[in-house]
Amino acid sequence: MIAARRMITLAIALAAAILTAGCGPEKALDFGPVGEISTPPEDPLSRDILRDFAGKDFDLGNNDHEAHVSLRGASKPDRVILPFWLGVNPLYPSFLRPKVGHIYVMSESTMVRPLNHNNEYLIRAGSKLFKSDTVFECTQTRYTGTGGMLPTVVRFVGTRVITVSRDAPSTGTITEKAPVLREVSLPMHTTSAQDLSGYAKFEVIKQEPAYAPVPGKTQSEMPLPPWLDKMITVQASAKYPDEIEECVYEGKRVFLVNHTNRFDTGDEHVLLNEEGRELCQFGGYAPRVTTGACDIGKIEHKRILTDGKRSR
Numbered sequence: 001m002i003a004a005r006r007m008i009t010l011a012i013a014l015a016a017a018i019l020t021a022g023c024g025p026e027k028a029l030d031f032g033p034v035g036e037i038s039t040p041p042e043d044p045l046s047r048d049i050l051r052d053f054a055g056k057d058f059d060l061g062n063n064d065h066e067a068h069v070s071l072r073g074a075s076k077p078d079r080v081i082l083p084f085w086l087g088v089n090p091l092y093p094s095f096l097r098p099k100v101g102h103i104y105v106m107s108e109s110t111m112v113r114p115l116n117h118n119n120e121y122l123i124r125a126g127s128k129l130f131k132s133d134t135v136f137e138c139t140q141t142r143y144t145g146t147g148g149m150l151p152t153v154v155r156f157v158g159t160r161v162i163t164v165s166r167d168a169p170s171t172g173t174i175t176e177k178a179p180v181l182r183e184v185s186l187p188m189h190t191t192s193a194q195d196l197s198g199y200a201k202f203e204v205i206k207q208e209p210a211y212a213p214v215p216g217k218t219q220s221e222m223p224l225p226p227w228l229d230k231m232i233t234v235q236a237s238a239k240y241p242d243e244i245e246e247c248v249y250e251g252k253r254v255f256l257v258n259h260t261n262r263f264d265t266g267d268e269h270v271l272l273n274e275e276g277r278e279l280c281q282f283g284g285y286a287p288r289v290t291t292g293a294c295d296i297g298k299i300e301h302k303r304i305l306t307d308g309k310r311s312r
Contacts, residue, residue, distance in 0.1 A: 150187035
Protein backbone atom coordinates (compact mmCIF):
# COMPACT_ATOMS: atom_id res chain seq x y z
CA MET A 1 0.00 0.00 0.00
CA ILE A 2 2.82 2.40 0.90
CA ALA A 3 4.62 1.55 -2.36
CA ALA A 4 1.44 2.19 -4.35
CA ARG A 5 0.97 5.58 -2.68
CA ARG A 6 4.56 6.47 -3.49
CA MET A 7 4.01 5.59 -7.16
CA ILE A 8 0.87 7.75 -7.30
CA THR A 9 2.69 10.63 -5.61
CA LEU A 10 5.57 10.29 -8.08
CA ALA A 11 3.20 10.32 -11.06
CA ILE A 12 1.46 13.46 -9.78
CA ALA A 13 4.83 15.13 -9.20
CA LEU A 14 6.00 14.28 -12.72
CA ALA A 15 2.79 15.64 -14.25
CA ALA A 16 3.11 18.83 -12.22
CA ALA A 17 6.73 19.22 -13.31
CA ILE A 18 5.71 18.91 -16.96
CA LEU A 19 3.02 21.56 -16.66
CA THR A 20 5.31 23.86 -14.65
CA ALA A 21 7.92 23.62 -17.40
CA GLY A 22 5.31 24.67 -19.91
CA CYS A 23 5.35 21.29 -21.62
CA GLY A 24 1.75 20.30 -22.25
CA PRO A 25 0.61 17.41 -24.43
CA GLU A 26 0.97 19.38 -27.66
CA LYS A 27 4.63 20.10 -27.03
CA ALA A 28 5.41 16.68 -25.58
CA LEU A 29 3.99 15.03 -28.71
CA ASP A 30 6.23 16.90 -31.13
CA PHE A 31 7.66 14.01 -33.13
CA GLY A 32 10.49 16.03 -34.62
CA PRO A 33 11.13 18.16 -37.70
CA VAL A 34 9.05 17.73 -40.85
CA GLY A 35 10.54 15.26 -43.31
CA GLU A 36 10.57 11.56 -44.12
CA ILE A 37 13.39 9.08 -44.57
CA SER A 38 13.75 6.04 -46.81
CA THR A 39 17.31 5.09 -45.94
CA PRO A 40 17.84 1.60 -44.54
CA PRO A 41 18.40 1.15 -40.80
CA GLU A 42 21.97 1.30 -39.57
CA ASP A 43 21.85 -1.85 -37.42
CA PRO A 44 21.77 -5.33 -39.01
CA LEU A 45 18.91 -6.59 -36.80
CA SER A 46 16.55 -3.84 -37.98
CA ARG A 47 17.50 -4.49 -41.60
CA ASP A 48 16.75 -8.19 -41.06
CA ILE A 49 13.34 -7.36 -39.55
CA LEU A 50 12.41 -5.16 -42.53
CA ARG A 51 13.39 -7.96 -44.90
CA ASP A 52 11.95 -10.93 -43.01
CA PHE A 53 8.62 -9.39 -41.94
CA ALA A 54 7.88 -7.63 -45.25
CA GLY A 55 4.48 -8.81 -46.48
CA LYS A 56 4.13 -11.56 -43.86
CA ASP A 57 1.78 -12.01 -40.91
CA PHE A 58 3.04 -12.88 -37.45
CA ASP A 59 2.09 -14.09 -34.01
CA LEU A 60 2.01 -11.63 -31.11
CA GLY A 61 2.70 -12.74 -27.53
CA ASN A 62 0.65 -11.76 -24.49
CA ASN A 63 2.81 -8.97 -23.09
CA ASP A 64 1.40 -5.50 -22.47
CA HIS A 65 4.76 -3.78 -22.07
CA GLU A 66 6.66 -4.94 -25.15
CA ALA A 67 5.74 -6.76 -28.33
CA HIS A 68 6.98 -10.34 -28.63
CA VAL A 69 6.57 -11.14 -32.33
CA SER A 70 7.46 -14.24 -34.33
CA LEU A 71 6.97 -15.09 -37.98
CA ARG A 72 4.50 -17.79 -38.83
CA GLY A 73 5.89 -20.78 -40.64
CA ALA A 74 9.51 -19.76 -40.10
CA SER A 75 12.08 -22.55 -40.15
CA LYS A 76 13.36 -21.21 -36.82
CA PRO A 77 10.65 -19.87 -34.47
CA ASP A 78 12.83 -16.95 -33.41
CA ARG A 79 11.07 -14.37 -31.29
CA VAL A 80 11.82 -10.68 -31.78
CA ILE A 81 11.06 -8.14 -29.06
CA LEU A 82 9.92 -4.73 -30.32
CA PRO A 83 8.49 -1.68 -28.54
CA PHE A 84 4.86 -0.74 -28.98
CA TRP A 85 4.17 2.53 -30.77
CA LEU A 86 3.49 5.12 -28.04
CA GLY A 87 3.44 2.28 -25.58
CA VAL A 88 4.88 4.53 -22.86
CA ASN A 89 3.03 7.59 -21.59
CA PRO A 90 3.91 10.18 -24.28
CA LEU A 91 3.45 13.12 -21.89
CA TYR A 92 6.84 12.50 -20.29
CA PRO A 93 9.23 14.44 -22.55
CA SER A 94 12.22 12.57 -23.99
CA PHE A 95 11.33 9.42 -22.03
CA LEU A 96 11.42 6.54 -24.48
CA ARG A 97 10.21 8.91 -27.18
CA PRO A 98 9.80 7.26 -30.63
CA LYS A 99 12.88 7.70 -32.81
CA VAL A 100 12.82 8.22 -36.56
CA GLY A 101 13.96 5.10 -38.39
CA HIS A 102 13.12 2.70 -35.57
CA ILE A 103 10.71 -0.22 -35.87
CA TYR A 104 7.61 -0.61 -33.70
CA VAL A 105 4.47 -2.68 -33.37
CA MET A 106 1.44 -0.47 -33.94
CA SER A 107 -1.35 -1.59 -31.64
CA GLU A 108 -4.55 -0.02 -30.28
CA SER A 109 -5.05 1.91 -33.53
CA THR A 110 -8.13 3.06 -35.43
CA MET A 111 -8.55 3.44 -39.19
CA VAL A 112 -10.23 6.81 -39.85
CA ARG A 113 -10.24 7.34 -43.63
CA PRO A 114 -8.06 7.39 -46.76
CA LEU A 115 -5.85 10.45 -47.19
CA ASN A 116 -5.25 10.22 -50.92
CA HIS A 117 -5.01 7.81 -53.84
CA ASN A 118 -1.50 6.65 -52.91
CA ASN A 119 -2.72 4.05 -50.40
CA GLU A 120 -2.09 6.36 -47.45
CA TYR A 121 -4.54 6.69 -44.58
CA LEU A 122 -5.34 8.87 -41.61
CA ILE A 123 -5.32 6.69 -38.52
CA ARG A 124 -5.29 7.28 -34.77
CA ALA A 125 -2.42 5.30 -33.34
CA GLY A 126 -1.09 4.95 -29.83
CA SER A 127 -1.95 3.26 -26.56
CA LYS A 128 -5.22 2.58 -24.76
CA LEU A 129 -4.91 5.91 -22.94
CA PHE A 130 -3.74 8.12 -25.76
CA LYS A 131 -3.87 8.19 -29.56
CA SER A 132 -2.67 10.81 -32.05
CA ASP A 133 -3.50 11.52 -35.68
CA THR A 134 -1.00 9.58 -37.78
CA VAL A 135 -0.25 9.06 -41.47
CA PHE A 136 -0.16 5.35 -42.31
CA GLU A 137 1.67 4.44 -45.54
CA CYS A 138 0.48 1.03 -46.73
CA THR A 139 2.81 -1.09 -48.83
CA GLN A 140 1.32 -4.55 -48.30
CA THR A 141 -2.40 -3.98 -47.73
CA ARG A 142 -5.29 -1.85 -48.92
CA TYR A 143 -7.97 -0.90 -46.38
CA THR A 144 -11.59 -0.96 -47.50
CA GLY A 145 -13.31 0.06 -44.27
CA THR A 146 -12.92 1.88 -40.98
CA GLY A 147 -12.66 0.65 -37.41
CA GLY A 148 -10.06 -0.97 -35.21
CA MET A 149 -6.76 -2.17 -36.69
CA LEU A 150 -4.92 -5.39 -35.95
CA PRO A 151 -1.37 -5.00 -34.61
CA THR A 152 1.13 -4.40 -37.41
CA VAL A 153 4.92 -4.06 -37.60
CA VAL A 154 5.71 -0.53 -38.81
CA ARG A 155 8.65 1.83 -39.19
CA PHE A 156 8.55 5.43 -37.96
CA VAL A 157 9.87 7.37 -40.96
CA GLY A 158 9.28 11.01 -39.99
CA THR A 159 6.59 13.65 -39.81
CA ARG A 160 4.38 15.42 -42.32
CA VAL A 161 2.14 18.48 -42.25
CA ILE A 162 -1.36 17.44 -43.32
CA THR A 163 -4.67 19.21 -43.75
CA VAL A 164 -7.64 16.96 -43.01
CA SER A 165 -11.37 17.32 -42.52
CA ARG A 166 -12.59 17.57 -38.97
CA ASP A 167 -14.55 14.65 -37.59
CA ALA A 168 -18.33 14.90 -37.85
CA PRO A 169 -20.37 16.67 -36.67
CA SER A 170 -17.69 19.40 -36.82
CA THR A 171 -17.05 21.03 -40.19
CA GLY A 172 -14.03 22.56 -41.86
CA THR A 173 -10.42 21.38 -41.86
CA ILE A 174 -7.47 21.28 -39.51
CA THR A 175 -3.77 21.52 -40.38
CA GLU A 176 -1.44 19.56 -38.14
CA LYS A 177 1.95 17.90 -38.01
CA ALA A 178 1.56 14.14 -37.79
CA PRO A 179 3.98 11.22 -37.47
CA VAL A 180 4.31 8.93 -40.49
CA LEU A 181 4.30 5.15 -40.00
CA ARG A 182 5.26 2.93 -42.94
CA GLU A 183 3.78 -0.55 -43.07
CA VAL A 184 6.30 -3.40 -42.86
CA SER A 185 4.31 -6.57 -42.14
CA LEU A 186 0.81 -7.75 -42.79
CA PRO A 187 -1.57 -7.37 -39.84
CA MET A 188 -1.21 -9.90 -37.03
CA HIS A 189 -2.35 -13.44 -37.78
CA THR A 190 -5.90 -14.26 -36.71
CA THR A 191 -8.08 -17.36 -36.76
CA SER A 192 -11.67 -17.94 -37.83
CA ALA A 193 -12.59 -18.42 -34.17
CA GLN A 194 -11.70 -14.81 -33.29
CA ASP A 195 -14.40 -12.14 -33.31
CA LEU A 196 -13.17 -9.41 -35.66
CA SER A 197 -16.38 -7.37 -35.73
CA GLY A 198 -15.52 -3.73 -35.32
CA TYR A 199 -12.17 -4.11 -37.06
CA ALA A 200 -11.40 -2.36 -40.32
CA LYS A 201 -11.52 -4.64 -43.34
CA PHE A 202 -8.47 -4.84 -45.58
CA GLU A 203 -7.17 -6.77 -48.54
CA VAL A 204 -3.65 -7.92 -49.22
CA ILE A 205 -2.10 -6.28 -52.26
CA LYS A 206 -1.47 -9.13 -54.64
CA GLN A 207 2.24 -9.52 -55.24
CA GLU A 208 2.63 -11.47 -58.44
CA PRO A 209 5.87 -13.40 -58.71
CA ALA A 210 8.07 -12.42 -61.62
CA TYR A 211 6.95 -14.06 -64.82
CA ALA A 212 3.90 -15.65 -63.26
CA PRO A 213 2.35 -18.03 -65.78
CA VAL A 214 -0.16 -16.32 -68.03
CA PRO A 215 -2.18 -18.69 -70.24
CA GLY A 216 -1.18 -18.34 -73.88
CA LYS A 217 1.59 -15.82 -73.21
CA THR A 218 5.35 -16.15 -73.07
CA GLN A 219 7.47 -14.28 -70.54
CA SER A 220 8.34 -11.51 -73.00
CA GLU A 221 4.64 -10.99 -73.78
CA MET A 222 3.60 -10.22 -70.21
CA PRO A 223 1.93 -6.80 -70.12
CA LEU A 224 3.79 -3.92 -68.52
CA PRO A 225 2.11 -1.87 -65.78
CA PRO A 226 0.24 1.21 -67.10
CA TRP A 227 2.48 3.60 -65.14
CA LEU A 228 5.54 2.09 -66.85
CA ASP A 229 4.00 2.34 -70.33
CA LYS A 230 3.46 6.04 -69.64
CA MET A 231 7.06 6.46 -68.42
CA ILE A 232 8.43 4.79 -71.54
CA THR A 233 6.34 7.08 -73.77
CA VAL A 234 7.63 10.18 -71.95
CA GLN A 235 11.24 8.98 -72.06
CA ALA A 236 11.11 8.46 -75.82
CA SER A 237 11.22 12.21 -76.41
CA ALA A 238 13.29 13.25 -73.38
CA LYS A 239 16.56 15.12 -73.94
CA TYR A 240 18.42 12.55 -71.85
CA PRO A 241 16.21 9.46 -71.90
CA ASP A 242 16.61 6.89 -69.16
CA GLU A 243 17.44 3.28 -69.82
CA ILE A 244 14.77 1.02 -68.34
CA GLU A 245 15.26 -2.69 -67.65
CA GLU A 246 12.94 -5.43 -66.56
CA CYS A 247 14.52 -7.40 -63.71
CA VAL A 248 13.75 -9.89 -60.98
CA TYR A 249 14.46 -9.16 -57.33
CA GLU A 250 13.72 -11.65 -54.56
CA GLY A 251 11.43 -13.61 -56.86
CA LYS A 252 9.35 -10.63 -58.00
CA ARG A 253 9.32 -8.59 -61.18
CA VAL A 254 10.87 -5.16 -60.75
CA PHE A 255 12.06 -2.38 -63.03
CA LEU A 256 15.45 -0.71 -62.99
CA VAL A 257 15.64 2.89 -64.21
CA ASN A 258 19.16 3.97 -65.18
CA HIS A 259 19.61 7.74 -65.44
CA THR A 260 21.98 8.35 -68.37
CA ASN A 261 22.86 11.92 -67.39
CA ARG A 262 24.19 11.19 -63.88
CA PHE A 263 27.64 9.94 -62.96
CA ASP A 264 28.94 8.85 -59.54
CA THR A 265 26.12 10.70 -57.75
CA GLY A 266 24.82 7.69 -55.85
CA ASP A 267 21.38 7.91 -57.47
CA GLU A 268 22.10 6.86 -61.05
CA HIS A 269 19.94 3.76 -60.64
CA VAL A 270 16.42 3.48 -59.17
CA LEU A 271 14.72 0.14 -58.50
CA LEU A 272 10.90 0.17 -58.67
CA ASN A 273 8.41 -2.57 -57.85
CA GLU A 274 5.39 -3.66 -59.90
CA GLU A 275 3.27 -0.81 -58.47
CA GLY A 276 5.94 1.81 -59.24
CA ARG A 277 6.99 2.25 -55.62
CA GLU A 278 10.68 2.96 -55.13
CA LEU A 279 12.62 0.16 -53.43
CA CYS A 280 16.05 1.79 -53.45
CA GLN A 281 18.49 4.10 -55.21
CA PHE A 282 22.11 3.20 -55.81
CA GLY A 283 25.12 4.22 -57.86
CA GLY A 284 28.72 5.37 -57.80
CA TYR A 285 31.90 3.92 -59.29
CA ALA A 286 31.87 1.51 -56.36
CA PRO A 287 28.09 0.86 -56.37
CA ARG A 288 26.42 1.62 -53.05
CA VAL A 289 22.81 1.92 -51.90
CA THR A 290 22.05 5.52 -50.92
CA THR A 291 18.27 5.42 -50.44
CA GLY A 292 15.98 2.57 -49.43
CA ALA A 293 17.05 -1.00 -48.77
CA CYS A 294 18.07 -3.57 -51.37
CA ASP A 295 20.89 -5.97 -52.18
CA ILE A 296 22.37 -4.90 -55.51
CA GLY A 297 23.90 -8.31 -56.07
CA LYS A 298 20.48 -9.98 -56.03
CA ILE A 299 19.06 -7.96 -58.96
CA GLU A 300 18.63 -10.31 -61.94
CA HIS A 301 18.61 -8.48 -65.27
CA LYS A 302 16.12 -9.93 -67.78
CA ARG A 303 15.60 -7.56 -70.68
CA ILE A 304 16.08 -3.95 -71.76
CA LEU A 305 12.82 -2.08 -72.35
CA THR A 306 14.37 1.24 -73.44
CA ASP A 307 18.01 1.65 -74.46
CA GLY A 308 18.53 5.23 -73.28
CA LYS A 309 18.65 6.63 -76.81
CA ARG A 310 16.42 9.47 -77.89
CA SER A 311 13.81 8.75 -80.55
CA ARG A 312 14.16 10.81 -83.73
